Amino acid sequence: MTVSAGTFFLSQVNPPRADLHAAPGQFLLATPPTLDPYLPRIVWPFHLRAETVDSVLLPPDATNWARSEQLQLRGPYGHPFTIPDQPLRAIVLAADTLGGAQMLTLIEALVARECEVTVLCAPDPWIEGWLPPEVEYREVEQVLTASADLVNWADRLYACGSPALYDALYDMAHTARLAFAHGWGEILCRNLPMPCGIGLCYLCACKTRRGVILNCKEGPVIDLADWQSEA
Amino acid sequence: MIELATIGKRGLELRGPLMLAAGGYGNELDLDTLEQVHAFVTLPTTLRPHAPERAIPRVNDLHGGVLWNREGANPGLATVLHEQRRAWRRMRIPLILTLASEGVAHWGEIAARVGRVEAISGLELELAEGIDVQAATAQVRAQTDLPLLARIALERPLEAAQGALEGGADALVVGLEPRGVEIGAQWWSGRLAGPFCKPLALRALYDVAEHFPGTPLVGAGGIHTSDDVRAFLEIGARAVQIDTAVWRNPKALDEITNGLK
Numbered sequence: 001m002t003v004s005a006g007t008f009f010l011s012q013v014n015p016p017r018a019d020l021h022a023a024p025g026q027f028l029l030a031t032p033p034t035l036d037p038y039l040p041r042i043v044w045p046f047h048l049r050a051e052t053v054d055s056v057l058l059p060p061d062a063t064n065w066a067r068s069e070q071l072q073l074r075g076p077y078g079h080p081f082t083i084p085d086q087p088l089r090a091i092v093l094a095a096d097t098l099g100g101a102q103m104l105t106l107i108e109a110l111v112a113r114e115c116e117v118t119v120l121c122a123p124d125p126w127i128e129g130w131l132p133p134e135v136e137y138r139e140v141e142q143v144l145t146a147s148a149d150l151v152n153w154a155d156r157l158y159a160c161g162s163p164a165l166y167d168a169l170y171d172m173a174h175t176a177r178l179a180f181a182h183g184w185g186e187i188l189c190r191n192l193p194m195p196c197g198i199g200l201c202y203l204c205a206c207k208t209r210r211g212v213i214l215n216c217k218e219g220p221v222i223d224l225a226d227w228q229s230e231a
Numbered sequence: 232m233i234e235l236a237t238i239g240k241r242g243l244e245l246r247g248p249l250m251l252a253a254g255g256y257g258n259e260l261d262l263d264t265l266e267q268v269h270a271f272v273t274l275p276t277t278l279r280p281h282a283p284e285r286a287i288p289r290v291n292d293l294h295g296g297v298l299w300n301r302e303g304a305n306p307g308l309a310t311v312l313h314e315q316r317r318a319w320r321r322m323r324i325p326l327i328l329t330l331a332s333e334g335v336a337h338w339g340e341i342a343a344r345v346g347r348v349e350a351i352s353g354l355e356l357e358l359a360e361g362i363d364v365q366a367a368t369a370q371v372r373a374q375t376d377l378p379l380l381a382r383i384a385l386e387r388p389l390e391a392a393q394g395a396l397e398g399g400a401d402a403l404v405v406g407l408e409p410r411g412v413e414i415g416a417q418w419w420s421g422r423l424a425g426p427f428c429k430p431l432a433l434r435a436l437y438d439v440a441e442h443f444p445g446t447p448l449v450g451a452g453g454i455h456t457s458d459d460v461r462a463f464l465e466i467g468a469r470a471v472q473i474d475t476a477v478w479r480n481p482k483a484l485d486e487i488t489n490g491l492k
Binding site for chain 2: 035036040070074196204
C-alpha cells in the first residue's frame, strides 16, 4: 500500500526487513526488476514504533513504477544523524516542504532519548498527524524567513529540506552565534542521485566548507557548519 | 591467456576477458569481486584533485540507461596513490589506471610518475572528443613503457583508432560512451551509459576490428549479461569492460560469470 506523505509517498515493505535497520538519516537503494528506471533510487527507511523497516518513503518520481513493482531493497547507506548520548533540553528540528517526512524517524529517536524537541515546519497535516505528543510543533509559514530567535536558543539543531533552507539556517546561526561550533547543527544534505551508495563512482561529489565530499558516504548528513551555499 | 600488449617488462595479459571498468567501481575492489574479474580499471584520475563546480545531479535516468556527467570529479593522483597503493599491491589481477580527459595536459607527467608504481600494470587514456588523439597518446608513450590502452569515442571511431595507434597505443578500448543531451526544466548534457549503448558499441567495434585487424580490442558499452559479453567477443574484442551494470545490479558480475561458465 502506498499513501501520500507530504512531498513523499509512504510505501509498506512486505514482509518487513529486520536486516535493513537504519539510523535516522541513512538511506536505502531500491531497484525495480525492469530496466526502467535504470538506476537504483534512494528511498528513506520509515520504521516508527518498529524495530524492522516496515515502510519506506519514496520520492515523487518513483511512484509511477514503485507501486506495482517488486523492489529489491539494499542498504542502509550513508552517515546518519548524531543522536545525543544524554537527553538535551532544547532540540530544534527545522524542515520545509521538502524534508518534513524524512525527519520523523529522527524525531522518534530523539524522543526515545528523552530529549525535548521543537519542530519548526512548513504547514503539513500529514506530518503533524505522525508527531509524538511530547513534541512541540510550531507551524512556520516560511521557515526560510523565520527569525533567528526561533533557533538560536537551541542546544542543537537538525534540518531536512532544500538548499535554500540550509542557506537561511547557516546565515541565521552565523549571525546569531558569530562563529558557531561544529556539532551544533546537522542537516540532511543535498538530494543527489547516488548510484553506487558506497563512495565509489564519484557522481555524488559535492563541495562543502571542509572540501569535496561524497554525499553517499560522508553524507547525506553533514554538519551545518560545513554547508556551502551555491547561491 | 589474453594478450593486450607485449611492451615493457611484463606486457599485459589477462587470465580471462572480464575487466571491471573505470567509473563504475571506484578505485578499489573487494575480495569477492576480485575473484570474478580478470583486470580492474580505475576511476578516471587527474594529476591534481578535481572538484565539481556545483552539487547538481550528475546522473539522469532515461528509459533503458542513464545520462551522466562526473565533471571530472576525482581526488587527484597523489591521494589515489596514497590511499590505494597498498590495496592495489595485494591484487592479483592487472590494474589499469585511467587518465581522465579533463587532465590531458598533465598526462605525460602522470605517466612518468606512475611508471615506478609496481602495482600499476597499464594506463587507459580517456580520449574524449576534441582531444588530439595522436599527440595525447604520444606524450604518454614518450614517458613510459607501460602498456597503453586508448579508450576511443564511439563517434568516428576509425579516426580516433588511427590516431591512437600512431601515437603508440598498444590496445584500443571501443569505447568512450556517446555524448547526449536531455532537455527538460534545464538543459543537461553528459554521456550515455546502459543497455541502449550496446548497439552503438557493437557497431563501432565491428568497424574498428575490420580496419585494424590484429589490434588488441576491448569492447565496452551496455554490457549487462553473459550474452552481451559473448556478442562483443564474437565480433572481435579480446576482452570487455563492465561498468554501470554494477550500479544497476550489484550481482551483475556473479550472473555474468556464471553465464559464461
